[in-house]
Amino acid sequence: MARMRAKKNIPDRLEKCKERWFEFPATNKGQWRGVCNKDSETKVFLEIGCGKGKFACETASKNPGVLYIAMERDTSVTLAAIEKAHTMEVPDLYFVNADAQFIETYFANEEIDRIYINFCDPWSRKNKPKRRLTYRDYLETYKRILKPNGQIFFKTDDEPLFEFSLEEFKATGFTFNAVTYDLHSSEFNEDNVRTEFEQKFADQGIKIKGAIVTSPSK
Template identity: 40%
Template sequence: MRFRNKPWAGEKIRQYPQYVVASPEEHKGKWNEVFGNNNPLHIEVGTGKGRFITGMAEANPGINYLGIELHQGVLASALDRLIDAELPNVKLLNANAADLLSYFAKNDVSRLFLNFSDPWPKTRHEKRRLTYKSFLSLYEQIMADGGEIHFKTDNQGLFEYSLVSFSEYGMLLKDVSLDLHNSEVEGNIMTEYEEKFSGKGNRIYRCEVKYRT
């Protein structure tokens, strides 16, 4: 997926350290200090323009949220949304998912959201999929015991692959929806892509999986 270059994005991000965490490695094992409380921390890997993470933070004030996005131009859009929302329990991080161990210690994270991740459909790119076993191992190393992954996608191939990957890794499938918008799941917060794809008639797949303790 190609992203439009926004040369000004980096400077804008630096102007709002109260919303975008500038040196995340300094907070490893101490994210409660960033938020000023001991509430659980939920992170979204690939937060896009921030609709989901801000919606979750607004709906759940007793939980801290951290939206992680690699592309500065996209993160700048999420920052605009966060500035408008003025929510105290959500912050952003400009980082790569492969570097999570540099920023988080064991037990830092209670839940991880993967929403509409790049499917990397070619077999030779399997290791880049965010539900590949090496990523599942990485997530486990930063999660509290019994931590969960909540996963949504419109890509049937990626969803089927991910269910197999979760199962082979030994995770517990808690909930699986093959058509989220025609299911009984309550309180679903949509992402920008979710709204776009479902508006075209695409089926949305969702699952919740838990690490074994």
Template identity: 40%
Template structure:
């Protein structure tokens, strides 16, 4: 997601109640932040926020957290809540490599990885969000039988991810190599990127990986 720099984005974010200024303070007690014991879903890399805000509005019985490392990106998501507050959504600016700083063991029910950077060069493979090191970290914060939902337009990244999930003993289900022509299309919530890709006729790849301890 490439966006122009937005001067003062970090300061502006603090004006939005949906933004969590010190997310590490809620480690192990995100239920207190939301004031309920609903399941907790995390999107790593929320872009402009269409996906996560739509899901949160559709599912008030679930708490959602959107994670982004860049202030100007998550600021776009915050703007979506200006006229339409979403009480079951929290926005966090943090690095995904430090996920255990934010969540205690077995605190998350689901993780969404939507159109993550494929890092195509072999020397960069450890930066891919489905690299084995990341998957082991997700295991720390996911509940038993917690899920990772992956969508991408990159076939090579998808094949790589399927192999990584299998090697880390995740159970794969609902694998599709053409999401918009599959039975899963009806319930699918699109991201901004996805809508653009779909309009060009590009295939979208999707799977769900279940953590089985």
């Protein structure tokens, strides 16, 4: 289980926003709604690899009533995201500082309604596709924690990663609701929230690819 490591200033900074993170998030497994004072009907959205939290803050703000959990393995990046949420006073947004490879340590079967994966590392230079957050072993874990018909919203700048991910979604039984190779020119742009990386790539003229897929029924 990942824990916030003791780094300079981190305890003081965390203390100011301690209501947004959990020292032992694994103890919330299967009980996130209750622990966060939500009823059993509340939808839970989980973002994996949230970076500095722009997307999490804006998406949680746009979806009042949803319980939004953002997972990030880098401690100082997580802290930056927590501070952003605190400054923006975003309701119902919590953070888990942990690695997605242990996602089932933190979330129970069918606990999650929707997963966001935005601009995950393509691992192309080192040719390590098994590390991609859309590799089939990861998708199998997402299938278990998602409710029946739960969805994954995926975005990337990287075309080989996108093609790979579409194949992995197909191979693991997800069905496609939407696929675009130019999100910002598509019908989905109106509701799209840009991430930090997305804005950077868009400024470079790189087209953003995106897919929405639904988990197979169990």
